[in-house]
Amino acid sequence: MTATADKTAIRTALWRALHVQADPRPHVFEDDLGARLVAPDGGWRSRPDMDLARSAGARASIVARARFIEDLVVERAGEGIGQYVILGAGLDTFAQRRPPGAAGMRVFEVDQPETQAWKRARLAELGYRVPEELRLVPVDFEADDDWWQRLVQEGFDPARPAVLACSGVTMYLTRDAVAATLRTAAALAERSVLVMTFMQPVDLVDPAERAAREGLERAARADGTPFRSFFGPHDILALAKEAGFRHVEHVSAADLAERYFAGRADGLRPSTIEELLLATV
Numbered sequence: 001m002t003a004t005a006d007k008t009a010i011r012t013a014l015w016r017a018l019h020v021q022a023d024p025r026p027h028v029f030e031d032d033l034g035a036r037l038v039a040p041d042g043g044w045r046s047r048p049d050m051d052l053a054r055s056a057g058a059r060a061s062i063v064a065r066a067r068f069i070e071d072l073v074v075e076r077a078g079e080g081i082g083q084y085v086i087l088g089a090g091l092d093t094f095a096q097r098r099p100p101g102a103a104g105m106r107v108f109e110v111d112q113p114e115t116q117a118w119k120r121a122r123l124a125e126l127g128y129r130v131p132e133e134l135r136l137v138p139v140d141f142e143a144d145d146d147w148w149q150r151l152v153q154e155g156f157d158p159a160r161p162a163v164l165a166c167s168g169v170t171m172y173l174t175r176d177a178v179a180a181t182l183r184t185a186a187a188l189a190e191r192s193v194l195v196m197t198f199m200q201p202v203d204l205v206d207p208a209e210r211a212a213r214e215g216l217e218r219a220a221r222a223d224g225t226p227f228r229s230f231f232g233p234h235d236i237l238a239l240a241k242e243a244g245f246r247h248v249e250h251v252s253a254a255d256l257a258e259r260y261f262a263g264r265a266d267g268l269r270p271s272t273i274e275e276l277l278l279a280t281v
């Protein structure tokens with residue numbers, strides 16, 4: 001990490017913007033603020049990872065999981081839940097866009113100190129203040145900082161239910177670290193809910209996507225951020241149950257496709273490489 005966003009956060013923000021700019025309507029998720037934070041050069045759409053055809057599955061997965069999480073947050077806000085925690089927030093822009101129905105939600109963004117300092121500065125440059133309802137929680141994961149303790153220090157109320165989102169993170173953690181995160185989340189107040197992405201082993205990925213899955217693993221290793229854990233649906237569900245969650249559910253790429261991509265003429269569909277765990281305390 002340096003005093004900027006990391007490559008994964010930048011790529012995610014650009015894919016969100018690319019979906020709005022290049023994919024036909026209806027758009028699954030609309031967010032170009034993340035790309036404005038990145039401020040890429042004028043030729044960013046010519047980057048190899050922005051190729052429309054080659055990035056289609058990954059791009060669809062990024063916008064599908066973002067839509068699913070925000071739909072969940074809005075739904076739970078309507079039920080009276082007022083806290084939303086984003087682990088590994090990157091360039092998430094929920095707090096700036098404030099979807100209807102979640103205006104009163106207090107948002108806690110947990111990420112590396114350098115990333116957050118850079119993001120705070122970029123938001124200020126674009127004219128966005130950091131409101132009282134948004135808490136930037138710096139946590140040095142590489143130094144094994146206690147993210148839970150930092151969260152409480154920043155005003156999170158463990159006695160009240162919350163939505164906790166952790167997307168695009170677990171593949172970089174060991175299995176033990178994922179299990180520890182699940183145990184911490186399962187100790188949240190009753191009615192709290194966790195949504196977490198997990199990367200599947202190659203043999204569970206759609207055969208047409210296995211080469212891409214292996215390519216992602218090679219690229220991560222070359223960048224010095226190797227993947228450390230993979231889970232099949234039954235495995236992650238069992239781990240969440242063992243952690244103490246009352247109800248656990250696998251949300252597959254097929255589920256997301258049916259919910260958000262039905263009837264599209266362009267064939268855009270989310271990838272099976274990374275899918276979702278939904279767990280309720």
